[in-house]
Amino acid sequence: MNLFLEYQKKIFVSLKNLEKKKIIKIPSKIRNFTVELPPKDQRAGISCNAAMILARANNNSPTQLAEILKEHLLSNFIEFKSIEIAGPGFLNIYFHISFWRKYLTKIIQLNSKYGSNKMLKKKYNIEFVSANPTGPLHVGHCRGAVLGDTLSNLLIFNGNKVTREYYVNDYGGQIKNFVSSVYYRILEIIEDKTFPQDQNLYPGDYIIDIAKKIIKKKSIKNFSNFNKVYKQLSSESLKYSMQLISGNLNLLGVRHNNFVYESKLVDKKMVQKIVKKLQKKKYIYEGKLEAPKGKLIKDWKTRNQLLFKSTIFGDDIDRPLQKADGTWTYFAGDMAYHFHKISRKFNILINVLGADHAGYIKRIVSATRAISNNKVNLICKVSQLVKLFKNGEPFKMSKRSGDYVTVEDLIKEVGKDSTRFMMLSRSNDIELDFDFEKVTEKSKDNPVFYVQYAYARINSIFRLLKINLENKIKIDNKKFILNQHEIEILKKISEWPKCVELSSSKLEPHRIPFYLYELVTLFHSYWNLGKDNKEFRFVPENGILNNPRLVLLQALSIVIKNGMSILGVSTPRTM
RNA sequence: GCGCUCGUAGCUCAAUUGGAUAGAGCGUCUGGCUUCGGACCAGAAGGUUGAGGGUUCAACUCCUUUCGAGCGCACCA
Structure with a gap:
């Protein structure tokens, strides 16, 4: 259902045929051939850069080559209504309305699966939160919790298997x-x-x-x-x-599938086992560490200790496994834990860490590579600091712990939906300003509200019409017409699978809130047209239903719901 | 000193992973709507993408140098 990937393949095959007829040349190493979304001011459905990439190999200017490709593609794809050559040689392709009708039909059929990509199904382990079991969670944990949970939702939506895991550091x-x-x-x-x-x-x-x-x-x-x-x-x-x-x-809507206790790994002598294993591979040796430079340490004593050779995997220094008193370091236990993960046959391991643990990444990635013989990939996602504000002023509050704001405080104040949406509205590796006032506002300033409001509006239309939004509406094939505004909304809807694909392949869920916001902006704007001009209203005064318009609304509601459920944010029917 | 992350409009952030005139929201200015089709809508102004150099048809994006901010740097977890 990813329009762009689909036509990237189809157009490429078509161009290959053209090559067979010796009309154009395609170099063997063709890399950045893409079918993309045209810029916002362009009305075409999709856009292709073929002419620009192939120009040189064909000794032709991109615009002239584009003319040749245009004619070819138009005769080859009956669903293409027209093609414009724009800018430096982009092919902007317009679809016939019948194409959009079929596309819309598919969305309604797919329903809660619309947007899911046919990627390779994999088995993921996502470790997140893993806060010390010594007290309640605070805001810093919160961002990682939401990130890990949403990544899990996203990967599951795409058909992968995911284990949400919490590592309990109950030793030490x-x-x-x-x-x-x-x-x-x-x-x-x-x-x-x-x-x-x-x-x-x-x-x-x-x-x-x-x-x-x-x-x-x-x-x-x-x-x-x-x-x-x-x-x-x-x-x-x-x-x-x-x-x-x-x-x-629970307050955050997060539930782990599995809790692994460090003490149990220690009890089972897992640490000794992994140390022996790595000793055999010569990744562990006894040696001395230099005192760190640029930092004064009063009672530094150089001593012989058990070290892991993480430097051969790109770490800065080798890492100690035992403390001076002979007990295992945190890292040694974590090695055993990752050994435990690897032995459970996951394809990909993901760790969600707080910013203050970023310096730990090289070490644990090195360990994972050493243990799995480079076969298991560990990806670490870092969630940066959250700065709290209230009315623009830095905010500190805690009723229970004295020095930090707890998750409980936060949820009581702003609620789960706003918290999750806001935390996910920024790329995870950028610091986040979180304003208590803004996220509780019922206005456009508050993106959660704005998206939820669109969903509630769609519901109110269907309530007025006495039609159940949950039932699939049949498309009237004979009278299928969409106006330009509606096609723009549908085009945006057609971007959804691409958004999902990008978010999950890059593990960047922040794209989803942005996408949803853009999507509902189009809807709210169209809704307002209906205020001035009754022609654009969803509930017609003459009582004759506009079938394509309602189908479009249903598709829209599907996308909002699918998106919000990945984010773990509710979609109320009324507000 | 070393490592990681970041630097984009006055502010908070995006940018389809190398694509078209760098986009949104807030704020500012102009106009419209006036209460459940409500809590908004339309438009304008606003940019040397921290700075310099390089790679190419094309750089916010890649390489390099440099400046600035945050986090981390044995025996904590």
Whole structure:
């Protein structure tokens, strides 16, 4: 259903035939032959650059060659109504109305699958969020969560299999601090002991909630010895903190399929296994690291340690696997985790990381290449910082944690739909300004509203006409006419599969909000024409329905709905 | 010092991956609509794409130099 890819192939085949007749020459290395969307001021359906690319090989000017190609294509494709030669030699191709009618029929038939591309079906693993299970999610996590979830939706829409995965870092020093914090809160409650002033402890109120739950559950009777209760206390604390995080994710409409616990990988000796495996391949050795330059470290001690040779895969330095106390570094555990991913036979691994972890990418990509013998591709997407504003002023707020804005705060204030749409409206590798006021406005300033409003308007038309929008409307083949405005909308609709294709192949979902916004702009603008001129109204005064117009509306509603559901944003019927 | 990301209209951002006169929204200016076909619509002004050089029919896009911003740089995760 991708018009542009389809005609790129068809026109190329057609030109090959022309070559067989020795009318033109096509060089063996022809690269950037494309069929594209014409610029906005051009009314053609599609545009082809063949003449410009082939001009040199044919010893001809692009415009003269274009004349030859034009005649050929017109006689070859009955659906082409006319072709204009424009600019430096572009072929701007117009379709007959019957072509658009058939295209529209296909959209209605495909319905929720319209836009899905026939790509190679692959098995993806998308790891995202993976926040430490030591507290609620904040706004920074939020952007990554929405990005990962939407990428998953997008790839699934295109027929791929996707596992949404959360890596729970429940091993290491931070967890000990977290469990200690819960412990001291429990003592505070049951024995009235003051909570220690210690920077390593977590101060947030949620810790008190967790402490209360554990006391209430009564599975631990005696709290007097920390070491004795540690195992049980840690497992319960983690359970509650993961519940907290899942609840936060739920607010965002995000649900993971799989949670992998670091501690379990450590228990199963997965780290040792992968270390042995890589030692055999000579990717691991004992060596010394230089102190980093440009940064003063007081107590730097050069020591022998276990290192991974990530430099041979393009990393800046080799990376340590063991801490001074002999326990595994985070990286060692993550290596084991990626080994675990690879052993589950995914075609492509995707990690969504926050900006502050970007420096980690080379390391983990190197590790993945080493483990999989270069066979598995790991793609890392970085989501940049979110800056919060309220009425143009930088905004800081937190009722629960003291120093950052939580997902809960955000959703309470602006809602899931606005949050998701706004977070996705920027390329992920650019910083995002998020204004609380703007996203709650019901106006054109707020793109979510603008898109949802278009969908609600379409619904209101069908309500007035007493026609069910969910039922497929039959196209009246005999009386099929569309005016220029309607063809423009249909042309934009025909871009949808291309938008999906680009978004998913480049893993850039921000294209979808932009596309939807442009699409509904055409619709709102057309709607307003109906105010001045009753000829353009969807609900005719004489009661005679305009069938093609309604079919067009249905197609439009399909695209809005498909797009919004990829974004995970609702499409209410009334507003 | 090194690495990653970014630099486009006054502001916030796009740009079909090398294509046509670089496009939207906000803001500014002009005109229209005036309450459920409502919460807007039409139009105008606004640009040396941070700067210099290179590659080619064609560069915001690729290469190179340079300036600026953000993030990161053993034993945290």
